[in-house]
Amino acid sequence: MYDSIAAIRVRDPKSAHAVAKYIAGATIEEINLELSDLTGYFAEDGALHHAHWYGSGLAGLGIIPGEITSERQLRRILQMIDPTSNVKLPSSAHRKPTVSAFDLTISHTKDDSLFMFMLSPSELLEAQAFQDIAFHAGLDALEEEASVVRRGTDGIYKRRSSGLIIVERDHFLARPVNGLAAPSVHRHALIMNISEYEGEYTALDSKRIFNMKAIAGAVAGQRYRELMAQRFGLEYERTSKGVHRIKGFDSAVRDKMSARKFVILDKLLEDGLSPDSFKDRAKVQKDSREGKCSNDPSGGDWAVEYMREEGITKDSVIAMSQRFGQAEQEALDEIRRDQAWLQRRFGSCPSDP
Numbered sequence: 001m002y003d004s005i006a007a008i009r010v011r012d013p014k015s016a017h018a019v020a021k022y023i024a025g026a027t028i029e030e031i032n033l034e035l036s037d038l039t040g041y042f043a044e045d046g047a048l049h050h051a052h053w054y055g056s057g058l059a060g061l062g063i064i065p066g067e068i069t070s071e072r073q074l075r076r077i078l079q080m081i082d083p084t085s086n087v088k089l090p091s092s093a094h095r096k097p098t099v100s101a102f103d104l105t106i107s108h109t110k111d112d113s114l115f116m117f118m119l120s121p122s123e124l125l126e127a128q129a130f131q132d133i134a135f136h137a138g139l140d141a142l143e144e145e146a147s148v149v150r151r152g153t154d155g156i157y158k159r160r161s162s163g164l165i166i167v168e169r170d171h172f173l174a175r176p177v178n179g180l181a182a183p184s185v186h187r188h189a190l191i192m193n194i195s196e197y198e199g200e201y202t203a204l205d206s207k208r209i210f211n212m213k214a215i216a217g218a219v220a221g222q223r224y225r226e227l228m229a230q231r232f233g234l235e236y237e238r239t240s241k242g243v244h245r246i247k248g249f250d251s252a253v254r255d256k257m258s259a260r261k262f263v264i265l266d267k268l269l270e271d272g273l274s275p276d277s278f279k280d281r282a283k284v285q286k287d288s289r290e291g292k293c294s295n296d297p298s299g300g301d302w303a304v305e306y307m308r309e310e311g312i313t314k315d316s317v318i319a320m321s322q323r324f325g326q327a328e329q330e331a332l333d334e335i336r337r338d339q340a341w342l343q344r345r346f347g348s349c350p351s352d353p
Contacts, residue, residue, distance in 0.1 A: 004105045054136065054189070056143060056163025060196050069167050077165065077192055080201060089194070089201045092151070097193045097203035106135055106217050107186035110254050111246040112224070115234070117183045117297070117304050118314040130227040135187050138220030139166060145215070146208035149197050158205055161195035172297040182257040183300040235321045248320035253312060257303055
């Protein structure tokens with residue numbers, strides 16, 4: 001899975017009713033937002049797929065993990081106000097943290113996103129349950145290492161806190177290109193930049209959050225692949241770039257459904273910018289947006305129809321994956337047989353003196 005993180009600064013603590021803006025960023029960047037934009041994005045009323053709370057730090061706030069996130073709850077916590085009693089949270093800090101939250105995004109590879117769109121409604125529910133298990137495994141690993149607050153002048157002391165306070169929300173599509181949004185399943189985990197230690201709430205040690213993001217993504221990816229392999233028989237391979245792909249998946253279809261990636265690359269080259277620069281990529285991603293990601297999976301129906309016309313279905317992907325996996329295993333078996341024959345015929349190679 002891919003991972004990215006953005007540090008979010010909330011500017012206006014008063015307004016609370018505007019329609020949410022999309023929070024974006026495939027690199028580490030800082031985003032300034034009105035409070036209403038942030039709370040609306042993560043806790044829109046009537047949304048197709050609601051945001052939910054997660055993290056051990058919720059216990060002290062009277063919120064149950066898995067509970068649907070309300071805009072009022074989120075707005076209050078961002079202002080360091082108890083979401084239930086509406087009184088200020090106890091804090092030894094002289095001011096609120098400059099950074100209000102961290103938006104960690106964990107994204108499926110294109111292969112896994114497309115495969116999810118091929119599933120029947122009942123199978124999709126299973127895959128989404130696997131996604132919850134996997135993403136929570138990643139967040140648990142993050143919490144284990146990064147639930148640490150700063151205390152003292154300039155945060156010189158580090159103390160393990162009671163846990164993270166997180167809002168989770170899923171999205172299913174990439175930003176549209178020429179009006180069409182391709183499947184791109186990803187989850188935003190909005191990590192509040194406060195946590196409790198000895199009855200007081202102060203800022204997290206942000207370096208640990210940033211340093212652990214890749215671990216969280218790797219843990220989530222590994223667990224998800226294990227569950228999908230067990231349930232659907234999928235086999236995966238790791239590319240030279242460290243990306244895990246479904247074996248035998250049609251690369252032409254993958255590229256067809258990755259139009260947003262090529263728009264960004266073309267714009268980088270057109271403007272004379274570097275594809276290897278975080279700053280350049282962040283700028284182009286922002287400047288080349290056509291619209292925001294949809295939270296309605298039906299927006300990807302065109303992609304499912306295109307794949308069906310190309311003869312690509314859930315069953316064909318599984319069959320091709322297993323065929324490639326079997327061919328790979330047969331090749332390895334042949335190598336082992338040759339090695340065994342050489343061992344019997346010529347014996348062991350002499351050891352170096």
